[in-house]
Amino acid sequence: MKITHQEMIQLSERLLAMEESATIAMSRKSRELKAEGKDIISLSLGEPDFFTPQFIKDAAVEAMENNFTMYTPVPGYDDLRESISLKFKRDNGLDYTKDQIVVSTGAKQSIANVVLSIVGPGDEVIVPAPYWVSYVEIVKVAEGTPVVINAGIENDFKINGKQLEAAITPKTKMLIFSTPCNPTGSVYTKEELKDLADVLKKYPHIVVISDEIYEHINFIGKHESLAQFPEVYNQVVTINGVSKAWAMTGWRLGYIGAPKVIADACNKVQGQFTSGTCSITQKAAIAAMKADPSVLKDMIAAFNNRRKLVLSALNEMPGVNANVPVGAFYVFPEISSFFGKSYNGFTVHNADDMCLYLLSEALVALVTGDAFGDPNCIRISYAASEETLTEAMKRIKEALAKLN
Numbered sequence: 001m002k003i004t005h006q007e008m009i010q011l012s013e014r015l016l017a018m019e020e021s022a023t024i025a026m027s028r029k030s031r032e033l034k035a036e037g038k039d040i041i042s043l044s045l046g047e048p049d050f051f052t053p054q055f056i057k058d059a060a061v062e063a064m065e066n067n068f069t070m071y072t073p074v075p076g077y078d079d080l081r082e083s084i085s086l087k088f089k090r091d092n093g094l095d096y097t098k099d100q101i102v103v104s105t106g107a108k109q110s111i112a113n114v115v116l117s118i119v120g121p122g123d124e125v126i127v128p129a130p131y132w133v134s135y136v137e138i139v140k141v142a143e144g145t146p147v148v149i150n151a152g153i154e155n156d157f158k159i160n161g162k163q164l165e166a167a168i169t170p171k172t173k174m175l176i177f178s179t180p181c182n183p184t185g186s187v188y189t190k191e192e193l194k195d196l197a198d199v200l201k202k203y204p205h206i207v208v209i210s211d212e213i214y215e216h217i218n219f220i221g222k223h224e225s226l227a228q229f230p231e232v233y234n235q236v237v238t239i240n241g242v243s244k245a246w247a248m249t250g251w252r253l254g255y256i257g258a259p260k261v262i263a264d265a266c267n268k269v270q271g272q273f274t275s276g277t278c279s280i281t282q283k284a285a286i287a288a289m290k291a292d293p294s295v296l297k298d299m300i301a302a303f304n305n306r307r308k309l310v311l312s313a314l315n316e317m318p319g320v321n322a323n324v325p326v327g328a329f330y331v332f333p334e335i336s337s338f339f340g341k342s343y344n345g346f347t348v349h350n351a352d353d354m355c356l357y358l359l360s361e362a363l364v365a366l367v368t369g370d371a372f373g374d375p376n377c378i379r380i381s382y383a384a385s386e387e388t389l390t391e392a393m394k395r396i397k398e399a400l401a402k403l404n
């Protein structure tokens with residue numbers, strides 16, 4: 001048999017070891033089903049359903065008209081990094097000078113830059129589960145070894161200093177976590193972060209990626225940053241971006257505040273990989289950085305109402321054990337009581353099966369907890385209108401009630 005040209009191409013081990021992003025795979029699948037005419041409700045992607053505020057779009061138009069259309073400095077325009085520096089001070093009480101800030105094509109790229117700068121073959125990276133899908137895969141691309149520690153629903157999906165210390169070995173190079181957390185919506189308090197900082201300060205070579213992209217989507221008040229503790233400031237990289245709070249997922253801009261040596265390394269990586277992000281996006285982001293975060297209050301109130309709607313619906317579903325998220329726009333309920341139950345010849349053995357079942361029976365797309373390191377849960381993104389959420393919850397309830 002003749003071997004085709006396609007079959008001759010040998011993909012790298014690195015690529016083969018990498019999983020496709022489950023969040024992106026599920027949203028692609030629901031888009032395909034919708035295109036086939038199926039009435040799918042997709043609660044799979046963590047993407048605000050709001051439009052980018054007009055004042056940000058105006059800044060982009062102005063940038064284009066003023067011909068900001070050429071290559072920019074790799075870590076971002078000076079005035080953008082200055083505005084980020086002021087934002088870090090204003091919102092987080094953090095001191096990052098312009099040369100400690102690197103702007104990239106999204107928080108995802110920022111995380112990849114830092115991991116590629118620090119992690120090498122055999123290095124261990126501690127990742128508390130539930131974790132955001134891409135952390136583990138990015139570590140694998142860098143040929144590092146993810147060391148997953150579990151924070152169960154009984155601990156509000158958060159780890160403590162003791163658990164962290166027990167996972168540290170001489171090979172540990174990094175810790176990656178998010179607060180507010182995707183997929184659980186849990187938010188670390190100042191005391192909980194201090195507990196982690198007290199352990200980390202004993203290991204000053206361990207770099208921590210503190211992913212704070214959901215900073216503004218917080219229903220319990222003030223966001224707390226790990227880098228606020230002087231004893232760990234020199235080992236923490238604070239990640240943020242404009243995708244979530246400013247509804248700018250498609251514009252592609254994230255940034256870090258980091259020890260200068262790490263910022264320089266990311267600058268070098270980026271200088272070879274992307275040359276930095278879009279010039280127009282950068283100018284638009286200055287408007288977002290300078291805006292008073294209180295302009296986000298209506299959006300946060302809308303998310304809070306949706307959160308309450310979804311939680312009260314879940315609480316009325318026997319067998320579903322929902323956590324109470326206080327940030328981001330996800331709920332991560334435990335659904336393991338359904339494992340082993342069947343309907344119409346289909347048995348739900350695990351969270352993957354549950355997502356397949358809900359997709360085919362309820363026409364609702366969610367993401368399996370497996371992708372986030374917790375096989376007993378599923379992730380519901382409530383970044384959708386109340387009307388859509390009400391219908392989705394009704395469908396899920398009916399489908400679950402059929403399982404026995």
Ligand code: PMP
Nearest residue numbers: 106107108132178182241243254
């Ligand atoms: N971190 C977390 C926790 C996320 O949920 C996401 C999803 N967008 C990202 C990083 C990546 O964000 P960006 O769109 O800025 O790449």
Ligand code: GLU
Nearest residue numbers: 021023024044045046182
């Ligand atoms: N972060 C979002 C999510 O978790 C968007 C998808 C992605 O970037 O992977 O759904």
